[in-house]
Amino acid sequence: MRALILGGAGFIGLHLARGLLARGHEVTIVDDFSRGRNDPELARLDVPVMSADLTDPASMKDIPHGWDQVYMLAAVVGVRNVERDPARVIRVNTLALLNTLDWLRPDEKLFFASTSETYSGGVTAGVVQVPTPEHVPLLIEDITAPRFAYAVSKTLGEAAVVHTARAKGFPFVIGRFHNVYGPRMGSDHVIPELSLRAIAQENPFRVYGTDQYRAFCHVDDAVEAMTALMGTERANGEIVHIGNDLAETNIGDLAALVLDIAGHTPVLDEVPAPPGSVKRRCPDLAKLRELTGFEPAVSLSDGVRQTFTWYRDNSH
Numbered sequence: 001m002r003a004l005i006l007g008g009a010g011f012i013g014l015h016l017a018r019g020l021l022a023r024g025h026e027v028t029i030v031d032d033f034s035r036g037r038n039d040p041e042l043a044r045l046d047v048p049v050m051s052a053d054l055t056d057p058a059s060m061k062d063i064p065h066g067w068d069q070v071y072m073l074a075a076v077v078g079v080r081n082v083e084r085d086p087a088r089v090i091r092v093n094t095l096a097l098l099n100t101l102d103w104l105r106p107d108e109k110l111f112f113a114s115t116s117e118t119y120s121g122g123v124t125a126g127v128v129q130v131p132t133p134e135h136v137p138l139l140i141e142d143i144t145a146p147r148f149a150y151a152v153s154k155t156l157g158e159a160a161v162v163h164t165a166r167a168k169g170f171p172f173v174i175g176r177f178h179n180v181y182g183p184r185m186g187s188d189h190v191i192p193e194l195s196l197r198a199i200a201q202e203n204p205f206r207v208y209g210t211d212q213y214r215a216f217c218h219v220d221d222a223v224e225a226m227t228a229l230m231g232t233e234r235a236n237g238e239i240v241h242i243g244n245d246l247a248e249t250n251i252g253d254l255a256a257l258v259l260d261i262a263g264h265t266p267v268l269d270e271v272p273a274p275p276g277s278v279k280r281r282c283p284d285l286a287k288l289r290e291l292t293g294f295e296p297a298v299s300l301s302d303g304v305r306q307t308f309t310w311y312r313d314n315s316h
Helices: 011-022 056-062 079-084 086-103 117-125 146-168 190-199 219-230 251-262 286-292 300-313
Strands: 002-006 025-033 050-053 069-072 109-115 172-177 203-206 213-215 240-243 248-250 269-272
Touching: 002 011, 011 025, 011 219, 025 056, 056 086, 056 248, 069 086, 069 219, 079 086, 086 146, 109 117, 117 146, 117 240, 117 286, 146 172, 172 203, 172 219, 190 203, 190 300, 203 251, 213 251, 219 286, 240 251, 240 286, 269 286
Parallel strands: 002 025, 002 069, 025 050, 069 109, 109 172, 172 240, 203 269
Antiparallel strands: 213 248
């Protein structure tokens, strides 16, 4: 199989590249390198890497065709990035996808990375159940709030993929990621942020939203789900939740797990979650299981320990 990963220098993209290579696939990465060009882990992959700004349609002309699978992961992510410049989030995420859809050929299968944020407003409003299946309404709680720019861009992206595929005839899968974590994901996410502050021996130790619940999915499990979906025709044209419904945890308990791994016993400073943060998030994975037989393999304790160890060894 020949696989192209757009946004392959990012967190999930690099782990996906490793997973595809381990399965014997031929991999090429395209990225704008907003994460940085001198990443030793990317260099160690020893795969073709192309630099391209996908928001510029002219940049697509240099990307060859002939792919069995195209993974569209390129996007601006992270709550801080979204709140800092929501207009950029909408522009980059939307243009990069629309240009990709114009470029894609009917014989190239697309995976589009979406998010559980598309329906999180419905959870807060009390109209969406938890654990959450795929058929629930997508709801933006406040279109004027910067925080929801990411969800807006991915909701538009889902619609663009579905309707363009109908017009052009290419197969696709839309995967909605739910709290994927692991080594090398930056610092703008709860598990690495807690880990880095525990490594720094912060005391008192601030914990946001100890009354909230999340179901965390290790990136290795996410890669397994993605490749399984792309490997079966039964998933063509489907929107599927990707996550771990066996690892739902309270944020306060998550902080305690990180601190235990770190061997750090600080005074806790419990503060409310940031505005707009959903109270509980957990996917219903019945559809993913039915299509692929997927079961999460990485426990929360093992995954957090592995992630903490990576950040401890690479905190510089």
